[in-house]
Amino acid sequence: MRALRLLVIVLGVLLVGGTLALVVAIIVRSPRPSESRPPDSAKLPYDTVLDLPAGAVIESIQPAGDRVLLHLVLPSGRQQIVVLDAGSGVRRGTIELRASP
Numbered sequence: 207m208r209a210l211r212l213l214v215i216v217l218g219v220l221l222v223g224g225t226l227a228l229v230v231a232i233i234v235r236s237p238r239p240s241e242s243r244p245p246d247s248a249k250l251p252y253d254t255v256l257d258l259p260a261g262a263v264i265e266s267i268q269p270a271g272d273r274v275l276l277h278l279v280l281p282s283g284r285q286q287i288v289v290l291d292a293g294s295g296v297r298r299g300t301i302e303l304r305a306s307p
Contacts (some may be wrong), residue, residue, distance in 0.1 A: 254295030256288070273298065
């Protein structure tokens with residue numbers, strides 16, 4: 207009987223201690239308001255220039271996470287997708303669309 211009482215007390219202390227440790231860990235890892243920054247996309251607007259090939263037409267514009275995709279139709283009939291960074295407007299790459307043979 208005495209061993210059972212000791213076991214219940216030890217397990218109770220472990221349960222309370224574990225709960226307190228969990229609460230402390232959550233508080234320590236949570237960001238403080240002074241440390242919080244707005245995401246890059248919430249910064250002030252920017253001005254940028256995107257040079258398109260002569261005669262190119264923007265067929266569509268599609269957001270994709272932190273990127274913006276421009277679907278271009280070139281005068282030769284070829285198609286491209288231009289990938290831009292939404293936060294800065296910097297060109298990240300170009301995808302050439304070709305018909306499979």
